[in-house]
Amino acid sequence: MSSFTDYKIFLCSRTTLSLYYLLLTYNNNLIFYTTMFFILFYRFATSKGYWTDLYVQYFVRQVGERKAPEINRGKSDCLNISPCWLMFAAAFNQMLYCFKCAVGYYGRVKGMNLLIDAFLKKTQCDCQVVNLGAGLDTTFWRLKDENIMPKKFFEVDFPMIVARKIHNIKTKPPLSKPLIETHSTDALLLDGHSLDSDRYCIIGADLRDLPTLEEKLKKFQINPELPTLFLSECVLVYMTPEQSSKLVHWVADAFPTAMFINYEQVNMNDRFGEIMIENLQRRQCNLAGVDLCQSLDSQKERFLSAGWESANALDMMTVYNMLPQEDVARIECLEFLDEKELLQQLLQHYCICWAVKDKLNLGLSQIGF
Structure with missing residues (x-):
C-alpha cells in the first residue's frame, strides 16, 4: 500500500x-x-x-x-x-x-510557559527565542497578545510540518495579522518551507544537519550576541545521543548568553519506563535518544558535558506540585480522576531540564520554579 x-x-x-x-x-x-x-x-x-x-x-x-x-x-x-x-x-x-494525559499536558504547558516568561522578564525582552521542533506551537501568538515578545521568534521543524504551518498562517487572518502588524514592510519573505518577518520566522530544516540549520538561521538574521532562549519538547529523544549532544554543544559554542529548556522523558530505566519503551517499539516508534533519559542527572549531564555553565532538572510531578495550587485544584475538578497513582507514575517519567550560559551576567541561573 x-x-x-x-x-x-x-x-x-x-x-x-x-x-x-x-x-x-x-x-x-x-x-x-x-x-x-x-x-x-x-x-x-x-x-x-x-x-x-x-x-x-x-x-x-x-x-x-x-x-x-x-x-x-x-x-x-x-x-x-x-x-x-x-x-x-x-x-x-x-x-x-484520558484525564491523566490532560493533567500531564497541563503541567507541560504551564511549566514551559513559566520558564519562557521568566527568561523574557530577565532579559526585558531584549532577546531571541528559537523553538526547535516547534510543530504547530502557538507560543509566538500568546506572547504577542501578552505584549512580552522577544526581538525575534524563530521556529524550526521538518519541511513538511513547516509547509503545513505556513499554509495555516497564510489562510487564517488571526494568525497572519500579528505578523503583518509587527513587520516594517508590506510583504513577508516566504517560500514553501520558510517564512520571515521582522519578529517571527519559521524555517524548514533537519536538526541533525547542523551546517544547514546554522546557514538558514544566519540567512534570517539570527544574532548570536543577543541572549537567546532555545526550546525543545520531546524532540531530542528522537535523535541519537551523538546527534543531540552535537546540537546542544553547537548552541553553547555559538551563543555566549543563552538558555536551553528541554522537555522529555526521564527515569526510563525502571519498570514503568521499560514498559513505555516497549509499547512504543511495538508501534515502530523508537526513541533513539532514550539512553540520555535514564535520570535527571543524565539529562543535566548532556548539557554540562557540552559546555553549559549550569543545568537543572525536575520531574513533572515536582513541577506540577510547584505550580499555583489554586489553578491546579481548578483543573483537577474538571473531570473525574480515578487512578491518582498512575498519574503520579506518568508525571515522574517526564521532566523539564534547563541549562544556561550567561556571559552578559544577566542572572539567568536564577530562573527556575
Missing part, C-alpha cells in the same frame, strides 16, 4: 487502536502524525478548560466538532490530509483521551 489513503477503514470501537498502530507503523509519516496527534490532544484539552489558547483552533479542528457535509465526505479544509486521519481523530476522541 502506497499511502494512508489506500486504506478504507470504517470507524468502530474494535478498530480504533488498530488504526492508531497502523498510523505509527509508517515511518515516513510518523513525525507528521505525532505532531498532529499532539496538537489534536492540545486542542481537546483547551476545549475542556485546562488552559486557554485562542490560536490552536486555527491549526486543527476540534475533535467531535460538527463537520460540514464536505468534511464528512472526506474533504478537510483544516488538515488537508487523508480521510484515514479524520477517522483517527474521531477514534482519538472516543478512546485515547
Whole structure:
C-alpha cells in the first residue's frame, strides 16, 4: 500500500487502536502524525478548560466538532490530509483521551510557559527565542497578545510540518495579522518551507544537519550576541545521543548568553519506563535518544558535558506540585480522576531540564520554579 489513503477503514470501537498502530507503523509519516496527534490532544484539552489558547483552533479542528457535509465526505479544509486521519481523530476522541494525559499536558504547558516568561522578564525582552521542533506551537501568538515578545521568534521543524504551518498562517487572518502588524514592510519573505518577518520566522530544516540549520538561521538574521532562549519538547529523544549532544554543544559554542529548556522523558530505566519503551517499539516508534533519559542527572549531564555553565532538572510531578495550587485544584475538578497513582507514575517519567550560559551576567541561573 502506497499511502494512508489506500486504506478504507470504517470507524468502530474494535478498530480504533488498530488504526492508531497502523498510523505509527509508517515511518515516513510518523513525525507528521505525532505532531498532529499532539496538537489534536492540545486542542481537546483547551476545549475542556485546562488552559486557554485562542490560536490552536486555527491549526486543527476540534475533535467531535460538527463537520460540514464536505468534511464528512472526506474533504478537510483544516488538515488537508487523508480521510484515514479524520477517522483517527474521531477514534482519538472516543478512546485515547484520558484525564491523566490532560493533567500531564497541563503541567507541560504551564511549566514551559513559566520558564519562557521568566527568561523574557530577565532579559526585558531584549532577546531571541528559537523553538526547535516547534510543530504547530502557538507560543509566538500568546506572547504577542501578552505584549512580552522577544526581538525575534524563530521556529524550526521538518519541511513538511513547516509547509503545513505556513499554509495555516497564510489562510487564517488571526494568525497572519500579528505578523503583518509587527513587520516594517508590506510583504513577508516566504517560500514553501520558510517564512520571515521582522519578529517571527519559521524555517524548514533537519536538526541533525547542523551546517544547514546554522546557514538558514544566519540567512534570517539570527544574532548570536543577543541572549537567546532555545526550546525543545520531546524532540531530542528522537535523535541519537551523538546527534543531540552535537546540537546542544553547537548552541553553547555559538551563543555566549543563552538558555536551553528541554522537555522529555526521564527515569526510563525502571519498570514503568521499560514498559513505555516497549509499547512504543511495538508501534515502530523508537526513541533513539532514550539512553540520555535514564535520570535527571543524565539529562543535566548532556548539557554540562557540552559546555553549559549550569543545568537543572525536575520531574513533572515536582513541577506540577510547584505550580499555583489554586489553578491546579481548578483543573483537577474538571473531570473525574480515578487512578491518582498512575498519574503520579506518568508525571515522574517526564521532566523539564534547563541549562544556561550567561556571559552578559544577566542572572539567568536564577530562573527556575
